[in-house]
Amino acid sequence: KIVHLIRFIPDHVKAITLRKLQNRSDNDTLDSVISDNDKLFKSNDDTLVVEKLRKTYGPKVVVKDLVLQLKKNKCFGLLGVNGAGKSTTFRILTKSLFFDDGRVQLEKVPIKKADYTERIGYCPQEDYLNYFLTGREVVYSVARLKGYSDADARKVTKNLLKYFELEKYQDKPCSGYSGGNKRKLCSCLAFLGSPKVILLDEPTSGVDPSSRRNFWNIINSFKMQGDTSFLLCSHSMEECENLCDEVAIMKEGTIKAKGSLLALKNKHTKGYKITVKLKSEDDIYRLKGRISELLRAELMEEYAGSLVYQVDDKRLSGLFVVLDNLQDEFPCIDDYIVNQMSLEDIFLSVADGN
Numbered sequence: 108k109i110v111h112l113i114r115f116i117p118d119h120v121k122a123i124t125l126r127k128l129q130n131r132s133d134n135d136t137l138d139s140v141i142s143d144n145d146k147l148f149k150s151n152d153d154t155l156v157v158e159k160l161r162k163t164y165g166p167k168v169v170v171k172d173l174v175l176q177l178k179k180n181k182c183f184g185l186l187g188v189n190g191a192g193k194s195t196t197f198r199i200l201t202k203s204l205f206f207d208d209g210r211v212q213l214e215k216v217p218i219k220k221a222d223y224t225e226r227i228g229y230c231p232q233e234d235y236l237n238y239f240l241t242g243r244e245v246v247y248s249v250a251r252l253k254g255y256s257d258a259d260a261r262k263v264t265k266n267l268l269k270y271f272e273l274e275k276y277q278d279k280p281c282s283g284y285s286g287g288n289k290r291k292l293c294s295c296l297a298f299l300g301s302p303k304v305i306l307l308d309e310p311t312s313g314v315d316p317s318s319r320r321n322f323w324n325i326i327n328s329f330k331m332q333g334d335t336s337f338l339l340c341s342h343s344m345e346e347c348e349n350l351c352d353e354v355a356i357m358k359e360g361t362i363k364a365k366g367s368l369l370a371l372k373n374k375h376t377k378g379y380k381i382t383v384k385l386k387s388e389d390d391i392y393r394l395k396g397r398i399s400e401l402l403r404a405e406l407m408e409e410y411a412g413s414l415v416y417q418v419d420d421k422r423l424s425g426l427f428v429v430l431d432n433l434q435d436e437f438p439c440i441d442d443y444i445v446n447q448m449s450l451e452d453i454f455l456s457v458a459d460g461n
């Protein structure tokens with residue numbers, strides 16, 4: 108039965124299981140490891156530290172000298188365009204993939220040590236589920252493989268399925284789950300075993316807005332209670348704004364921008380974003396000229412009847428007066444919206460830049 112189960116579980120859980128089954132002990136004591144590697148940890152709040160991580164596929168470097176520090180009770184967002192190297196990083200951090208150079212330590216335990224992965228929870232980008240088992244059986248099996256007793260495994264399974272709003276489907280085979288419910292079940296597995304670090308690779312893609320909010324609540328309540336760190340990869344900027352204390356934007360294997368949301372906003376954006384919605388494009392060239400002249404604004408985007416400007420002017424009231432006057436002068440203006448710059452704007456400016 109166990110051999111059958113192992114075929115359907117991810118490598119990082121498999122490593123733990125095989126070690127448990129073989130009853131192998133780790134020869135290196137934690138003390139010797141700590142004295143060797145203290146330097147990597149800059150503060151007591153650091154949990155996972157990555158230094159100059161590098162991964163190549165033939166001549167192609169897909170992760171270039173990546174540096175990361177995850178902190179207790181914090182969520183770190185790893186953003187980037189498709190192919191930036193995010194999932195590769197996740198696979199390296201869960202020991203599913205070898206890397207060429209660099210160092211990784213989790214609470215001062217180097218990645219090479221056997222119990223490293225026991226401290227990590229992982230929701231990979233692809234669903235890994237045994238489709239013959241029900242949701243309840245999947246969670247219970249992984250709980251047992253992670254070392255829970257029968258009674259504890261039952262209890263934790265019940266609670267997790269409840270938190271992730273999967274109770275309704277718990278006795279149905281996973282093969283019949285919708286895409287969003289499969290994602291929820293995979294996320295739920297990442298929380299098993301009280302991991303110190305939880306890696307979530309696009310955990311809510313395909314998940315409905317209400318379940319997504321429930322998921323955000325789970326993470327935020329974990330952040331408040333325990334000492335878990337989260338590393339989140341998501342293409343939803345809204346999700347990152349809601350969950351992340353710090354984000355890094357990755358492009359072609361390199362981190363192009365890193366910091367708290369506020370720091371990134373201050374560094375990469377100025378002032379406000381103005382979206383001018385048009386009824387028609389009749390007088391558009393003259394309008395663009397007037398906006399540049401009056402607001403000294405930079406045209407960021409032009410799409411589907413809208414002009415999007417970035418303006419440095421910090422005096423909001425003055426801005427509205429100018430925009431009202433422009434609306435009177437140009438009947439082609441339908442409406443305008445003034446927003447603060449968002450994480451999405453930062454992402455676009457960093458991802459599109461060189």
Ligand SMILES: Nc1ncnc2c1ncn2[C@@H]1O[C@H](COP(=O)(O)OP(=O)(O)OP(=O)(O)O)[C@@H](O)[C@H]1O
Nearest residue numbers: 164167169187188189190191192193194195196232
């Ligand atoms: N097995 C492989 N052999 C060769 N190249 C690979 C392999 N796996 C990934 N790559 C390349 O590594 C790069 C990074 O891929 P990765 O899956 O980490 O990107 P990502 O940032 O997670 O993208 P996405 O947002 O689309 O999930 C890509 O250019 C990809 O083509």
